[in-house]
Amino acid sequence: MKILLRTIVDCSFEQVSGNFDRELFEFLLPPHFVATLVNYEGSKPGDKIHLTFKIPWKSDWISVIKEFENGRGFYYFIDEGKKLPFGLKKWRHHHQVRQLTENQTEIIDFMYFSTAFWLLDLLAWPVLFISFFPRKRLYRTYFKNLHKI
Numbered sequence: 001m002k003i004l005l006r007t008i009v010d011c012s013f014e015q016v017s018g019n020f021d022r023e024l025f026e027f028l029l030p031p032h033f034v035a036t037l038v039n040y041e042g043s044k045p046g047d048k049i050h051l052t053f054k055i056p057w058k059s060d061w062i063s064v065i066k067e068f069e070n071g072r073g074f075y076y077f078i079d080e081g082k083k084l085p086f087g088l089k090k091w092r093h094h095h096q097v098r099q100l101t102e103n104q105t106e107i108i109d110f111m112y113f114s115t116a117f118w119l120l121d122l123l124a125w126p127v128l129f130i131s132f133f134p135r136k137r138l139y140r141t142y143f144k145n146l147h148k149i
Contacts, residue, residue, distance in 0.1 A: 001121045003129050005109040007136045011143040013099035016107065017075040019146060020097065025049070027142050028135055043077040043095075044068050059085030063093070073099035086124070090114040107139050 009016060022040045029035055034055045041047035045068055051061040063079040074097070081091030096108040109132060115121050 001113055001125050003109075003111040003113075003125070003132060005132060005136060007107045007109075007139045008100065009105050009107060009140055009143040010103060011105055011146060012103055013073055013075075013097065013105045015146060016105040016143055017070065017097045019143075020075070020077075020095070024142060028138055030131070048082075049079065053085055056086075061085050063091065086127075087115045087120060088113055088124070089116055105143075109135060 020043060022042075025040055026037060029037060029051075035051050035053045037050075038052050038060075039048060039050040041049065043065055045065050047065040049063045049065075053059050053061065060083050061081065062083040063081050065077055066080050067076070067078040069076055076094060076096040078092060078094045080093075081088065084091055090113060092112045094108070094110040096110070098106045098108070100106050111128070111132065113121070113124065113128065115124055
């Protein structure tokens with residue numbers, strides 16, 4: 001199954017791509033009682049990100065960065081799940097940042113996931129969509145505040 005979120009932020013491409021880092025990742029995390037960040041190595045190939053979820057039950061999510069590119073007006077990296085919670089069998093998240101104008105940037109989150117069974121995929125889609133949808137507001141808030149600095 002696929003989930004696609006597009007968010008436009010009023011911030012330059014350089015500010016957005018230059019701040020796709022641990023601080024932003026922590027800002028995007030659900031509340032501490034839901035998940036905690038165990039390890040964040042970065043967004044270059046081979047880097048790992050490890051989360052521990054406490055709700056709905058204790059489980060780990062470990063992703064490894066597989067691809068990375070930073071070009072003129074374009075930035076992306078892809079993480080793949082290596083240890084996944086909640087019955088997920090596959091996870092691939094393509095993070096993309098594109099310059100639209102001098103002061104507007106688009107952030108694209110394209111996620112592909114699967115479970116062991118298509119019906120479970122259908123049940124997991126709204127849960128994952130609802131989990132990631134707040135990123136749209138969070139991205140705008142984070143980069144609006146960053147833009148003021």
